[in-house]
Amino acid sequence: MAKVTIDQNECTGCGLCYNDECPDVFVEGDGGNSALQEKYRKGAPDTGEIPDDKKACAAQAADACPVSAIKVE
Ligand code: SF4
Numbered sequence: 001m002a003k004v005t006i007d008q009n010e011c012t013g014c015g016l017c018y019n020d021e022c023p024d025v026f027v028e029g030d031g032g033n034s035a036l037q038e039k040y041r042k043g044a045p046d047t048g049e050i051p052d053d054k055k056a057c058a059a060q061a062a063d064a065c066p067v068s069a070i071k072v073e
Contacts, residue, residue, distance in 0.1 A: 059072045
């Protein structure tokens with residue numbers, strides 16, 4: 001498992017993560033900002049855990065995010 005967080009103060013809602021890089025993990029949330037797919041959430045739409053086989057995709061989205069709002073650890 002890997003922990004994923006999306007900083008809502010940084011996210012601009014560009015859609016790169018949930019439309020292009022990793023729609024398996026990310027989805028458009030309130031106001032167009034990024035959120036985690038519901039099944040991966042832990043308590044909040046922007047915090048959760050993903051299985052190891054989704055880690056590479058989430059990391060790719062984190063690298064592509066223009067404001068470095070996504071953390072995968
Ligand atoms: S790529 Fe970054 S800025 Fe764009 S929607 Fe995803 S988290 Fe937000």
